[in-house]
Amino acid sequence: xxxxxxxxxxxxxxxxxxxxxxxxxxxxxxxxxxxxxxxxxxxxxxxxxxxxxxxxxxxxxxxxxxxxxxxxxxxxxxxxxxxxxxxxxxxxxxxxxxxxxxxxxxxxxxxxxxxxxxxxxxxxxxxxxxxxxxxxxxxxxxxxxxxxxxxxxxxxxxxxxxxxxxxxxxxxxxxxxxxxxxxxxxxxxxxxxxxxxxxxxxxxxxxxxxxxxxxxxxxxxxxxxxxxxxxxxxxxxxxxxxxxxxxxxxxxxxxxxxxxxxxxxxxxxxxxxxxxxxx
Amino acid sequence: xxxxxxxxxxxxxxxxxxxxxxxxxxxxxxxxxxxxxxxxxxxxxxxxxxxxxxxxxxxxxxxxxxxxxxxxxxxxxxxxxxxxxxxxxxxxxxxxxxxxxxxxxxxxxxxxxxxxxxxxxxxxxxxxxxxxxxxxxxxxxxxxxxxxxxxxxxxxxxxxxxxxxxxxxxxxxxxxxxxxxxxxxxxxxxxxxxxxxxxxxxxxxxxxxxxxxxxxxxxxxxxxxxxxxxxxxxxxxxxxxxxxxxxxxxxxxxxxxxxxxxxxxxxxxxxxxxxxxxxxxxxxxxxxxxxxxxxxxxxxxxxxxxxxxxxxxxxx
Numbered sequence: 001x002x003x004x005x006x007x008x009x010x011x012x013x014x015x016x017x018x019x020x021x022x023x024x025x026x027x028x029x030x031x032x033x034x035x036x037x038x039x040x041x042x043x044x045x046x047x048x049x050x051x052x053x054x055x056x057x058x059x060x061x062x063x064x065x066x067x068x069x070x071x072x073x074x075x076x077x078x079x080x081x082x083x084x085x086x087x088x089x090x091x092x093x094x095x096x097x098x099x100x101x102x103x104x105x106x107x108x109x110x111x112x113x114x115x116x117x118x119x120x121x122x123x124x125x126x127x128x129x130x131x132x133x134x135x136x137x138x139x140x141x142x143x144x145x146x147x148x149x150x151x152x153x154x155x156x157x158x159x160x161x162x163x164x165x166x167x168x169x170x171x172x173x174x175x176x177x178x179x180x181x182x183x184x185x186x187x188x189x190x191x192x193x194x195x196x197x198x199x200x201x202x203x204x205x206x207x208x209x210x211x212x213x214x215x216x217x218x219x220x221x222x223x224x225x226x227x228x229x230x231x232x233x234x235x236x237x238x239x240x241x242x243x244x245x246x247x248x249x250x251x252x253x254x255x256x257x258x259x260x261x262x263x264x265x266x267x268x269x270x271x272x273x274x275x276x277x278x279x
Numbered sequence: 280x281x282x283x284x285x286x287x288x289x290x291x292x293x294x295x296x297x298x299x300x301x302x303x304x305x306x307x308x309x310x311x312x313x314x315x316x317x318x319x320x321x322x323x324x325x326x327x328x329x330x331x332x333x334x335x336x337x338x339x340x341x342x343x344x345x346x347x348x349x350x351x352x353x354x355x356x357x358x359x360x361x362x363x364x365x366x367x368x369x370x371x372x373x374x375x376x377x378x379x380x381x382x383x384x385x386x387x388x389x390x391x392x393x394x395x396x397x398x399x400x401x402x403x404x405x406x407x408x409x410x411x412x413x414x415x416x417x418x419x420x421x422x423x424x425x426x427x428x429x430x431x432x433x434x435x436x437x438x439x440x441x442x443x444x445x446x447x448x449x450x451x452x453x454x455x456x457x458x459x460x461x462x463x464x465x466x467x468x469x470x471x472x473x474x475x476x477x478x479x480x481x482x483x484x485x486x487x488x489x490x491x492x493x494x495x496x497x498x499x500x501x502x503x504x505x506x507x508x509x510x511x512x513x514x515x516x517x518x519x520x521x522x523x524x525x526x527x528x529x530x531x532x533x534x535x536x537x538x539x540x541x542x543x544x545x546x547x548x549x550x551x552x553x554x555x556x557x558x559x560x561x562x563x564x565x566x567x568x569x570x571x572x573x574x575x576x577x578x579x580x581x582x583x584x585x586x587x588x589x590x591x592x593x594x595x
Contacts, residue, residue: 169379173442176337177393178366181359191383 009270016266022259030076037070041226078227079209086146086208091201093151098158116152124149132220139222146211161193195271202264206257287313292345294335305331307506318483320497328506333452370443374455376435380427387423393445412441433464450482502526505561512587522589
């Protein structure tokens with residue numbers, strides 16, 4: 001059986017493999033949340049302020065007596081969901097805008113790039129806070145805010161890739177053959193831009209998770225959904241006496257974002273080998 | 280030179296590149312003809328505009344001015360869609376054998392692309408057509424499932440050539456098609472091009488800075504300098520008696536040609552910037568025989584022997 005060379009290059013990196021395993025563990029945890037902790041994570045189930053390893057409460061309880069472990073597991077769902085959806089939408093917009101700008105060039109390019117610059121000049125976290133404050137706090141609002149503040153850098157990246165690839169001889173020869181714009185873009189240009197896009201999208205997952213946590217910490221998240229940021233925010237007032245209430249969700253964010261970044265770096269190494277060319 | 284018998288007739292073709300520093304006249308008023316089955320060699324120093332000329336003829340760059348008549352049809356001003364039927368008849372081979380094949384496509388896909396785009400053959404037939412093409416250029420049908428990185432530079436150039444002839448074009452523009460290859464491989468590719476030309480009655484515009492290769496393959500040779508064709512004529516006439524001082528200087532740089540040291544004329548200096556071409560004859564700052572007239576009046580091409588013209592006031 002032959003392994004694709006990119007996969008082989010990925011598996012050769014211990015950090016990337018560790019990141020992938022960690023990420024898989026988080027995904028497994030999120031997927032089995034309803035089996036592990038079928039009850040609502042907002043339910044008050046025990047005495048408040050229980051430290052980790054207190055009987056049935058593996059990670060302790062918070063100021064109201066809610067099970068932290070249940071919160072972590074259910075929060076993983078929210079984080080991964082927001083991260084994945086945001087990355088997907090941002091990538092779609094980025095490919096559309098950046099692809100059009102880079103491939104068509106000229107006035108379209110100038111117009112779209114001025115638009116991305118407009119979005120890039122606004123400090124993104126502040127912008128996200130404003131957007132969420134305007135909308136009803138909900139997961140959709142978070143998602144929209146994250147997408148609006150994050151699409152521009154990806155569009156620029158795709159534009160640079162596409163513009164660079166457009167001048168390659170194989171793209172030129174596809175045009176010379178008579179292939180239409182859509183065919184050239186979809187069959188010749190984008191497949192070769194895919195590695196860079198994939199790497200950027202994976203980093204976008206991590207960024208979106210941080211955004212969600214940050215906004216939820218400030219109380220701008222969906223109040224009906226247990227998330228890591230919300231847990232940190234709730235435990236903040238007791239941080240001197242019960243560090244675990246905000247410390248444990250913090251560690252969860254750290255490990256998840258770290259794992260995604262490790263995977264992203266590994267993908268970058270595997271898909272864009274700088275000393276490339278030869279097999 | 281009425282153009283009725285010609286496959287390709289180019290008149291007054293101009294193409295500018297817009298750069299931050301201003302307009303570069305890459306192709307600045309070019310006239311040329313290519314007859315069916317003829318090989319026209321196009322030589323000149325790098326940067327003289329010969330690649331841009333090839334790209335403009337093929338429609339990859341849009342001409343600013345002038346006329347390109349191909350098989351009786353005017354190509355200048357046509358959009359992508361209107362150009363498509365003509366593209367079938369005019370193909371291109373690029374210089375870089377490592378850049379001209381999509382690294383993510385198999386050879387089979389690459390060779391079937393032109394057939395697919397122009398709806399030649401049924402789905403099942405195209406693969407066997409691609410296999411036949413591959414065998415014609417000296418590779419094996421089994422190579423269809425391999426990828427570009429598995430081939431050497433010479434093999435890749437064979438694949439590029441197979442792609443270019445897939446649609447049985449009338450004209451193939453070879454832009455430095457052998458320049459990136461080792462000398463021994465060059466000879467093989469040049470021989471392949473020649474045998475394909477004879478088999479299919481192809482015309483080539485063979486763009487190269489390598490006079491030896493051009494001299495071997497061409498029926499006629501055009502010499503380009505700073506966006507203009509300064510001399511054009513039948514190979515024998517041009518090689519035997521180059522009229523333009525630039526052509527003479529170019530040829531005397533060839534080993535084994537131009538006799539002894541005394542006759543060798545070294546070109547002085549670099550070619551002037553095409554951003555700001557010299558007044559009068561563009562070659563005059565480097566010309567060993569320039570006179571006052573050359574500084575003010577641009578020379579028009581004059582026919583000095585049958586079919587052999589040079590743009591020089593002093594050439595005879």
